[in-house]
Amino acid sequence: MIRTSKMILLSAVVLGKYSELITKQLLKLGQLDFISVKEMSPEISDSIKSINTEYSPSKLSDMRREVEGFILSAGLKLPEHVEIEKYNFDIEKIKNIETVIEEIEVSLENIRLKQKNNQRDILRLKEIQKQLEGSKENVSFLQIRSGFLEGTYEEILEQLRVYQCVALKTVDANQYIIINLKRDSEKIDEVLSNFNWSKVSQTNNDNITSINVKIDKHIDVLKINQTELVETLKNKIKSYESQLDEMWKTLNLSEKFFSMQGFFNKTDKTYIFSGWIPLRSKKIICDTILKTCNNDCYIEWTTADQATKAGIIPPVELETPKLLKPFEKVIVNYQTPEYGTLNPTYITAITFLIMFGMMFGDVGHGAVIAITGLIGLIVTKGKNSLMSLLIYCGISAMFFGVLFGSYFGWSWFPAVWFNYHGAVAGGHTSGPITSIMQILALTVWLGVGTICLGMIFYWYNCIVKKRWFNLITDKNGLAGATMYIAGVYCAYIYMTTNSFSNINWNIIAPFFAVPGVVFFVKLIIEAMHNNADGKFHFGEIPLIIMEWFIELLEVFSGFLANTLSFLRVAGLGIAHVSLMTAFFYMADMFGTSTVLNTIGYSAMIIIGNILVIGLEGLSAGIQTLRLHYYEFFGKFLIGGGTIYNPIKIK
Amino acid sequence: MSRLSQYSFISSNLKAKISKILSEDYIQKLVDAPNINAALLLLKDTDYEFLNPLYEQTADINSCEIALFEKDIDLHKDVIKKLSKVAKNFCETLTLKYEIDVLKQAIRLWFDRVVRGRDISKNTLYLYRETIVHKLPIDLIVNAENFSSVINCLKGHIYYKTLKDLNIEDIELNSIYIIEFALDKLYFTNLIEATNTLTSKDKKVALNYIASVIDIENLNRVVRLKHYYNFKNEKIKTNLLPGGNKITEKSKFLQGENEFNLFEFVQKEMPEYSPLITSTSTLLVLETIIKALKRRFVSKVLCGDPWTIGILFVYFIDKKEEIEKIITILNAKNYNLNYDRIKELV
Numbered sequence: 004m005i006r007t008s009k010m011i012l013l014s015a016v017v018l019g020k021y022s023e024l025i026t027k028q029l030l031k032l033g034q035l036d037f038i039s040v041k042e043m044s045p046e047i048s049d050s051i052k053s054i055n056t057e058y059s060p061s062k063l064s065d066m067r068r069e070v071e072g073f074i075l076s077a078g079l080k081l082p083e084h085v086e087i088e089k090y091n092f093d094i095e096k097i098k099n100i101e102t103v104i105e106e107i108e109v110s111l112e113n114i115r116l117k118q119k120n121n122q123r124d125i126l127r128l129k130e131i132q133k134q135l136e137g138s139k140e141n142v143s144f145l146q147i148r149s150g151f152l153e154g155t156y157e158e159i160l161e162q163l164r165v166y167q168c169v170a171l172k173t174v175d176a177n178q179y180i181i182i183n184l185k186r187d188s189e190k191i192d193e194v195l196s197n198f199n200w201s202k203v204s205q206t207n208n209d210n211i212t213s214i215n216v217k218i219d220k221h222i223d224v225l226k227i228n229q230t231e232l233v234e235t236l237k238n239k240i241k242s243y244e245s246q247l248d249e250m251w252k253t254l255n256l257s258e259k260f261f262s263m264q265g266f267f268n269k270t271d272k273t274y275i276f277s278g279w280i281p282l283r284s285k286k287i288i289c290d291t292i293l294k295t296c297n298n299d300c301y302i303e304w305t306t307a308d309q310a311t312k313a314g315i316i317p318p319v320e321l322e323t324p325k326l327l328k329p330f331e332k333v334i335v336n337y338q339t340p341e342y343g344t345l346n347p348t349y350i351t352a353i354t355f356l357i358m359f360g361m362m363f364g365d366v367g368h369g370a371v372i373a374i375t376g377l378i379g380l381i382v383t384k385g386k387n388s389l390m391s392l393l394i395y396c397g398i399s400a401m402f403f404g405v406l407f408g409s410y411f412g413w414s415w416f417p418a419v420w421f422n423y424h425g426a427v428a429g430g431h432t433s434g435p436i437t438s439i440m441q442i443l444a445l446t447v448w449l450g451v452g453t454i455c456l457g458m459i460f461y462w463y464n465c466i467v468k469k470r471w472f473n474l475i476t477d478k479n480g481l482a483g484a485t486m487y488i489a490g491v492y493c494a495y496i497y498m499t500t501n502s503f504s505n506i507n508w509n510i511i512a513p514f515f516a517v518p519g520v521v522f523f524v525k526l527i528i529e530a531m532h533n534n535a536d537g538k539f540h541f542g543e544i545p546l547i548i549m550e551w552f553i554e555l556l557e558v559f560s561g562f563l564a565n566t567l568s569f570l571r572v573a574g575l576g577i578a579h580v581s582l583m584t585a586f587f588y589m590a591d592m593f594g595t596s597t598v599l600n601t602i603g604y605s606a607m608i609i610i611g612n613i614l615v616i617g618l619e620g621l622s623a624g625i626q627t628l629r630l631h632y633y634e635f636f637g638k639f640l641i642g643g644g645t646i647y648n649p650i651k652i653k
Numbered sequence: 654m655s656r657l658s659q660y661s662f663i664s665s666n667l668k669a670k671i672s673k674i675l676s677e678d679y680i681q682k683l684v685d686a687p688n689i690n691a692a693l694l695l696l697k698d699t700d701y702e703f704l705n706p707l708y709e710q711t712a713d714i715n716s717c718e719i720a721l722f723e724k725d726i727d728l729h730k731d732v733i734k735k736l737s738k739v740a741k742n743f744c745e746t747l748t749l750k751y752e753i754d755v756l757k758q759a760i761r762l763w764f765d766r767v768v769r770g771r772d773i774s775k776n777t778l779y780l781y782r783e784t785i786v787h788k789l790p791i792d793l794i795v796n797a798e799n800f801s802s803v804i805n806c807l808k809g810h811i812y813y814k815t816l817k818d819l820n821i822e823d824i825e826l827n828s829i830y831i832i833e834f835a836l837d838k839l840y841f842t843n844l845i846e847a848t849n850t851l852t853s854k855d856k857k858v859a860l861n862y863i864a865s866v867i868d869i870e871n872l873n874r875v876v877r878l879k880h881y882y883n884f885k886n887e888k889i890k891t892n893l894l895p896g897g898n899k900i901t902e903k904s905k906f907l908q909g910e911n912e913f914n915l916f917e918f919v920q921k922e923m924p925e926y927s928p929l930i931t932s933t934s935t936l937l938v939l940e941t942i943i944k945a946l947k948r949r950f951v952s953k954v955l956c957g958d959p960w961t962i963g964i965l966f967v968y969f970i971d972k973k974e975e976i977e978k979i980i981t982i983l984n985a986k987n988y989n990l991n992y993d994r995i996k997e998l999v
Binding site: 065066068069071072073076114115118119121122123126127130134144165166167184185186187190229230 | 691713
């Protein structure tokens with residue numbers, strides 16, 4: 004729990020006849036993060052073969068997404084429960100699915116063609132309408148005529164569809180008004196002659212309005228058609244609902260099944276596979292494999308240390324309780340910790356909430372944030388971890404609100420720790436902190452504490468990874484820490500006595516000098532290490548001195564900046580109080596003497612609270628994240644890990 | 654009005670919008686989608702969610718394309734609304750590009766119908782007829798009897814004088830290339846002229862942007878004129894747009910009878926881009942270089958002064974690129990192009 008989960012590498016050889024059963028069981032357990040046997044043991048790569056299936060996982064994934072597309076576009080829901088034991092992974096089944104997908108595609112293609120034609124008919128009519136508008140301005144490219152045609156309306160329409168032409172039915176069944184662009188006249192004449200066109204009268208611009216109305220009606224009909232076609236399409240897909248459900252389940256499982264089998268290698272009679280599992284799952288995995296194969300298999304375990312020595316890096320699993328998952332996301336978003344190092348989730352949960360709470364301590368505001376998070380969590384069905392984080396932050400703000408005695412900016416109850424409003428805005432104060440300077444000092448101490456904690460974690464990581472050189476010589480190692488503690492002591496003495504003369508330099512000077520020497524020696528050792536002959540070259544001394552000087556400067560300025568950076572915790576807290584105070588002043592200007600004044604007063608208080616919750620909440624969140632990413636994680640979190648990613652059904 | 658107050662809102666607004674532009678991973682997901690429906694479903698929670706119901710209702714990819722074109726124009730109009738008077742005029746001139754594209758398309762349809770005798774009925778359905786900057790007589794152009802009538806339709810428009818001076822016979826016999834070239838030239842001349850209304854800082858950024866775009870246009874022209882028509886250098890020079898930085902008629906590689914080779918050109922004139930050349934196809938290399946040039950401009954602006962008109966260009970470039978990628982992917986999915994081809998195109 005304190006460190007990333009211990010992993011162990013499983014290598015197994017099973018008889019070919021058990022391969023499907025084993026795959027199903029492993030998929031059900033969802034614990035194995037596979038690695039390539041050929042890459043792990045290149046010496047046996049010639050004697051083992053990969054398993055090739057007719058359907059690759061990517062092809063299956065395409066098919067699954069295609070089915071998913073049908074399901075979602077018909078407004079259906081994706082199936083949820085998948086029972087792997089029931090499934091029989093035969094290629095015929097997948098071939099059959101491919102045929103059904105094609106069949107659905109073909110049946111939909113017909114409808115889509117109708118949709119496309121319908122859309123073009125609408126556009127054509129709209130274009131003709133535009134031309135009719137032009138006719139009113141005597142710039143017409145239209146030819147409008149009326150006459151009789153023999154043949155069905157659909158046949159006529161089908162032949163005219165290729166041109167910008169509209170055939171409108173009149174009261175008489177066989178009489179039509181033909182409107183087309185003059186540029187297509189000859190071609191339209193040809194089409195009309197196929198239907199024995201006989202002209203009856205010349206249509207002139209006087210009945211353009213009535214033609215327009217007819218076209219409008221026609222467009223309305225086409226739009227209804229359009230809606231009907233969408234429904235037809237959906238219904239068509241729905242008619243395959245149960246099949247699609249089954250197809251999706253099969254494809255989803257097959258995709259995972261064949262992905263897993265893709266990591267299997269085979270000899271003539273056996274299958275070999277290898278992958279990482281958390282150490283805690285060793286027994287269950289072992290028992291499952293043995294039981295499935297009737298003890299007829301060979302299992303080998305390799306510890307993470309042995310594997311690392313062989314150049315196989317274990318994946319990282321941060322074993323975090325579900326409740327703390329949002330904080331794990333905060334960490335992984337920064338970097339995945341290196342295998343075997345500290346899992347900072349638990350401590351991050353504490354520091355994150357302390358910092359946020361100190362910046363945003365108010366029971367009412369915290370409650371609003373927590374409720375917002377809760378609503379968000381319900382709306383997103385628990386899928387958005389940011390919402391869980393909001394709930395935590397809200398609760399923390401409420402907790403600190405009680406400590407600071409702040410309830411929507413009012414002091415309804417006395418502060419348990421100290422009155423933040425009183426300390427910032429003056430007036431009633433209580434508790435150990437009564438001024439802004441004390442608040443600033445408090446947050447600087449918070450910074451010192453966090454930085455020291457970060458350095459302790461770094462030492463821990465160095466010890467577990469046996470990086471002794473880094474432990475002693477790094478900026479965050481013992482040398483840097485000694486210098487930092489000495490610096491903090493000097494600053495403390497100066498701040499409390501306003502003079503450096505009270506510092507006993509005979510004692511303190513070595514705390515600066517020894518780390519300084521350590522940094523210098525470190526640079527010499529690094530230079531030797533970087534030289535091809537492994538020796539120290541005296542010509543490099545000026546460069547080393549320069550680097551040493553810069554490093555010292557960086558250590559001093561870096562630690563100073565890191566510590567002072569925590570002043571933002573006070574800054575945000577003070578801003579929070581000041582904004583509320585400002586809104587209270589503004590509200591007081593309205594007063595409560597009349598009903599209107601009371602309304603103005605209440606509105607100002609409500610608007611103020613909304614603004615403070617929105618602006619300050621966002622700022623506090625961002626600043627908390629920033630303090631963790633720059634000042635805390637940067638001290639100890641050694642990244643570069645690969646997240647543990649087992650193949651599982653979900 | 655100080656630069657800070659002029660650009661503080663629009664700069665943060667556009668930067669927020671830029672951060673929402675579809676990432677490379679998202680575009681890859683679209684490329685990976687097994688069909689057009691799956692790709693459209695992926696766009697559901699993005700700025701392009703309007704495409705899904707549109708396609709669902711019409712099954713018409715051209716309608717989606719025209720909707721995306723409209724979206725691109727609306728983005729410009731939306732930004733213009735938020736600008737101060739000084740920058741507004743310049744940005745309106747920038748939007749002329751879309752109008753000129755529509756005008757070119759209309760003239761192309763007229764040319765296809767009258768000179769080539771082709772049926773254009775299906776194409777006119779998807780002509781953009783809404784007003785972009787000026788109201789254009791699109792239908793009059795498409796239905797004109799000859800080029801003189803096309804020009805007459807444009808009387809009173811800013812394009813009239815430019816087109817009137819062209820050799821009509823040349824157009825009616827050969828191609829509309831000279832019309833397109835003249836319109837491009839007019840666009841860039843107007844754009845350069847419009848920079849005079851900007852503040853000196855903005856003018857510098859704008860001229861830099863225009864020169865980069867002209868360079869890209871000219872590089873495109875040089876490669877295509879050599880590749881498809883085997884033009885001599887002298888003829889190529891007359892087909893270059895003025896105002897470029899790197900590719901002008903004075904460029905070394907266009908002097909004498911030097912044989913132009915894009916690969917050599919990149920190595921000599923733009924050595925920083927040579928590592929990007931991974932293909933042997935001239936046109937693919939051209940696309941890569943054009944993309945890299947645009948990226949360079951974008952990163953230069955983003956690293957520079959945040960309170961200039963540059964942020965607008967970055968937004969327009971990024972957004973246009975995004976829209977183009979979506980159009981390409983949707984078309985490719987609609988016509989069932991294979992995966993590698995789509996990857997190549999995107």
